Amino acid sequence: MSSALLQDSLPPPPSTLGPRFRPYASPNHQVTKGRYITSNDPRGYIPVYEYPLNGQWIMMDIDDGYILWTGIWKALGNSKADIVKMIDSQPDLAPLIRRVRGGYLKIQGTWMPYEVALRLARRVAWPIRDDLIPLFGQVAHLL
Template sequence: MSTPHTIFLQDSTPPTGRFRPYASTKHRVTRGRYITSNDPRGYIPVYEYPLNGQYIMMDIDDGYILWTGIWKALGNAKADIVKMLESQPDLAPQLRRVRGGYLKIQGTWMPYEVALRLARRVAWTIREDLIPLFG
């Protein structure tokens, strides 16, 4: 459900960022744009697709990955992600946290390279489902 400050907009403009999803016969990746006051741009343009009741998202402009979507798609609890990230304090300055607003974009976002390294360590069971993000 949307709040007055956060709504979903269909985005039909061509991709402009350098980050693009890889082709996958198993997943239908769509583009979206979520207006939010949590981002200096005023919105987050994303590639997204559903997985295990969650949305896997990549910021089109800078490649940030919604790690919370991957974490929950693995069947992990929210508290587990906090513990994992707190155990790696060097990650803290690289993370973006989106709280409030549209539920699909809430959570912890991290740079592409960091998300790829973490996915290689903890997301083996859904590796084929992450092909659109990481190839």
């Protein structure tokens, strides 16, 4: 079974900016670096770029580009129960996501690869598209 979420074609992120996963400049958001200790990750911590949005933390794992989808989902005003339903309705997502439970509250939730988070954002995040520019660059305007 193939998920429609995984079939969209995406342009690759610009490679001229250095490392693949780093925030894009945004005049409206102050992105900072953080490092949160967790036993849920083999590194023992998660290094992130982060910024607040609508009372939630928007985060990107510096090392692998995973996005804290829970932050985006809740910034849209959706409930935690809704994210579980959405993820469960897309069985192809299961092997791609990480769920962080326990530890520091800020990093708890559902993390997914950059490309998957961008595809989902294109489908559901129109109201906050301009606020996602630090994660996805100007392509966020195309959401």
